[in-house]
Amino acid sequence: MPTVTHEPNAAGNEPIFEARTWRDNGWTAQVIKNEDDDGWAVSMTPDGQAEPALVGPWTMGRDKKNPKPLDTSAFNTLVKTAHEVVRRHEQHLHATLHKRVDIYVDGVCYAVKLDIVPDADEPYATLSAHDGSQQPVAQVKVAAGFKLDAASARRWVEGGFERPSER
Numbered sequence: 001m002p003t004v005t006h007e008p009n010a011a012g013n014e015p016i017f018e019a020r021t022w023r024d025n026g027w028t029a030q031v032i033k034n035e036d037d038d039g040w041a042v043s044m045t046p047d048g049q050a051e052p053a054l055v056g057p058w059t060m061g062r063d064k065k066n067p068k069p070l071d072t073s074a075f076n077t078l079v080k081t082a083h084e085v086v087r088r089h090e091q092h093l094h095a096t097l098h099k100r101v102d103i104y105v106d107g108v109c110y111a112v113k114l115d116i117v118p119d120a121d122e123p124y125a126t127l128s129a130h131d132g133s134q135q136p137v138a139q140v141k142v143a144a145g146f147k148l149d150a151a152s153a154r155r156w157v158e159g160g161f162e163r164p165s166e167r
Contacts, residue, residue: 027078096116111130
């Protein structure tokens, strides 16, 4: 039977394979006491992060007091689930920061886009328009709270792409 060796990951963390803590493949699974009841929970934390990406219930062991120990199969399932949670969060964040509305004005299709820059000190957004061949037509800086919808896009295009007033 071949021997499997685990090298430290990019963050320099050595793999851990213990009943309540596993660290490998860029993730740490930690079985913890559930503060809300008598049960157990598991947290999945990506290497280099302070906060877990996923916390969920964990199965009790046969004695109904202690948690079931982590194993390879459970850890791999947790990593897959945590990856999905992170991916969905990233998709949601992208959708929040980047909006697009397609409108027709005078027979021309415009893709009007709002790209928000969530700067901690001075957040702002860029409002841009592209014609039907995806060529840039106009771009202006607006407040991060600018509401892009079909009506505001139409007003901007019909108004000659002048910077919208802050409302």
